[in-house]
Amino acid sequence: MQTSFVYILKCSDNTYYTGVTQNVFKRFEEHQSGKHFGSYTYNRRPVxxxxxxxxxxxxxxxxFEKxxxxxxxxxxxxxxxxxxNDLPNLSKKKFKK
Known part of the structure; x- marks a missing residue:
């Protein structure tokens, strides 16, 4: 049985990238090195x-990734x-009065 990982990267512009992989550390290095030109993280390195x-x-x-x-x-x-404990409250929509 193969283990899969869901991961979150914090990008240099303070945005987040979420992905799924079978080797989280290898995939992190691919993001960090810019292996995939044009990807979301490419111009937001370092991550x-x-x-x-x-x-x-x-x-x-x-x-879970979705x-x-x-x-x-x-x-x-x-x-x-x-x-x-904060997660449920952050799920609630804020309605304008």
């Missing part, structure tokens, strides 16, 4: 590996910092 978690089921990893991509930067930062 920092801010978060990763492992999965034994690739389908679940892909589902979920994270929809999250706000504030919610991703809470996850990165381990502030799990």
């Amino acid at each position: 920092e590996l801010a978060y990763y978690c492992s999965f034994t089921n690739i389908e679940i990893a892909i589902e 979920k994270l991509k929809k999250w706000s930067s504030a919610k991703k930062e809470a996850l990165i910092e381990g502030r799990h």
